[in-house]
Amino acid sequence: MPSDQTLSHPAAMLQQARRIVVKVGSSLVTNEGRGLDEQAIGEWCRQLAALRAEGREVIMVSSGAVAEGMKRLGWQTRPRELNELQAAAAVGQMGLAQMYETKLRENGLASAQVLLTHADLADRERYLNGRSTLVTLLELGVLPVINENDTVVNDEIKFGDNDTLGALVANLVEADLLVILTDQKGLFSADPRKHPDATLVAVGQAGDPALEAMAGGAGSAVGTGGMLTKILAAKRAAGSGASTVIAWGREPDALLRLVQGEVVGTVLVAPTQKLQARKQWMKDHLKLHGSVVVDAGAAAMLQQGGKSLLPIGMTEVQGEFRRGEVIAVRNPEGVEIARGLANYSSYEARQLCRKPSSQFEALLGYSAEPEMVHRDNMVLSR
Numbered sequence: 172m173p174s175d176q177t178l179s180h181p182a183a184m185l186q187q188a189r190r191i192v193v194k195v196g197s198s199l200v201t202n203e204g205r206g207l208d209e210q211a212i213g214e215w216c217r218q219l220a221a222l223r224a225e226g227r228e229v230i231m232v233s234s235g236a237v238a239e240g241m242k243r244l245g246w247q248t249r250p251r252e253l254n255e256l257q258a259a260a261a262v263g264q265m266g267l268a269q270m271y272e273t274k275l276r277e278n279g280l281a282s283a284q285v286l287l288t289h290a291d292l293a294d295r296e297r298y299l300n301g302r303s304t305l306v307t308l309l310e311l312g313v314l315p316v317i318n319e320n321d322t323v324v325n326d327e328i329k330f331g332d333n334d335t336l337g338a339l340v341a342n343l344v345e346a347d348l349l350v351i352l353t354d355q356k357g358l359f360s361a362d363p364r365k366h367p368d369a370t371l372v373a374v375g376q377a378g379d380p381a382l383e384a385m386a387g388g389a390g391s392a393v394g395t396g397g398m399l400t401k402i403l404a405a406k407r408a409a410g411s412g413a414s415t416v417i418a419w420g421r422e423p424d425a426l427l428r429l430v431q432g433e434v435v436g437t438v439l440v441a442p443t444q445k446l447q448a449r450k451q452w453m454k455d456h457l458k459l460h461g462s463v464v465v466d467a468g469a470a471a472m473l474q475q476g477g478k479s480l481l482p483i484g485m486t487e488v489q490g491e492f493r494r495g496e497v498i499a500v501r502n503p504e505g506v507e508i509a510r511g512l513a514n515y516s517s518y519e520a521r522q523l524c525r526k527p528s529s530q531f532e533a534l535l536g537y538s539a540e541p542e543m544v545h546r547d548n549m550v551l552s553r
């Protein structure tokens with residue numbers, strides 16, 4: 172549970188956020204459907220560059236492809252046919268990517284376009300691939316700009332829900348903070364478009380069912396998820412220990428003020444810390460598929476050194492598993508000391524036992540990660 176201290180004073184949590192996912196909705200990005208809002212995108216990119224300069228890692232999740240595509244195709248009303256929505260998304264995504272690339276470059280940042288589907292993140296192997304690509308981009312100082320891959324899926328444009336994608340990305344990279352920028356100042360006690368006397372919620376606990384009751388559907392013609400998907404996204408993000416902020420996208424310096432500890436909009440604090448959340452997730456969601464036995468040196472590196480497991484320390488591979496499945500790591504006595512996601516299948520792992528990474532390419536025919544289980548995907552057993 173967040174301490175009462177964090178709930179009443181979330182400043183320290185905001186200041187300490189190192190890895191941040193920022194999501195902006197269609198209505199903001201496209202000026203309520205009137206076309207890409209160059210000034211607003213430029214403003215966010217300026218702030219993102221400032222966050223990077225402070226050493227924080229940032230990922231942008233941006234909607235707006237359908238709305239921009241409709242404008243480019245001269246469509247006044249949102250089509251009902253899914254294939255037309257998908258076509259509009261394909262047209263609009265070109266403009267969206269181009270605009271972010273230009274504005275980020277103006278602020279000295281390299282960018283990358285990443286199009287994802289929910290199914291990509293549900294599949295264990297693709298999850299690892301997606302995670303490793305995003306983490307590599309962050310390490311390279313490149314800012315990933317993510318949207319749904321609308322060409323091949325249509326659930327998202329049907330339900331219009333990039334808020335969920337933002338939360339899934341926060342889960343994927345184990346972000347500290349998810350910031351959802353929208354066209355309202357935050358979560359109000361009721362939809363402010365219908366209830367002008369509604370009051371702004373400053374701080375709450377992610378996952379609190381009372382918040383869901385306050386949230387209504389979308390208020391604009393281009394936004395689709397409304398506040399409920401944002402509240403549910405906060406709950407989902409909290410599953411990996413990320414807190415969520417819902418704030419107005421045109422609030423001056425919103426991102427910069429947040430990381431200085433100011434409560435801007437609505438701050439929904441995650442009830443569990445990242446490490447606890449990761450342990451819980453491994454326990455709840457994943458079935459154990461096999462084990463690797465390691466030598467005493469490797470066991471010590473894991474238990475005391477805080478290191479990843481390298482194949483050179485492995486002595487035996489037990490059971491059959493695929494890349495991305497959960498395996499146990501056992502010490503020479505057979506006692507489980509850790510659990511984590513395997514970077515290699517059991518077939519590959521048997522070839523890599525006791526081998527240094529310099530030989531992986533010759534043994535497997537391709538070069539891949541030096542670790543059998545990366546530290547970020549591992550929890551120590553007690």
Ligand SMILES: Nc1ncnc2c1ncn2[C@@H]1O[C@H](COP(=O)(O)OP(=O)(O)O)[C@@H](O)[C@H]1O
Pocket residue numbers: 195196197198199352353354355357358359360361362363364385386387388389390391393394395396397398399
């Ligand atoms: N309790 C609430 N507080 C604030 N906004 C709400 C609430 N309930 C519903 N809304 C509506 O949600 C809209 C934001 O969602 P949406 O239009 O999907 O935006 P976006 O494109 O940013 O995802 C607001 O314009 C507002 O009308």
Ligand SMILES: N[C@@H](CCC(=O)OP(=O)(O)O)C(=O)O
Pocket residue numbers: 195196197198233234235236237238260318319321327328331332333334393394395396397
């Ligand atoms: N991925 C699509 C739709 C996503 C969407 O509508 O989300 P949102 O505006 O955040 O509620 C797009 O870029 O238009």
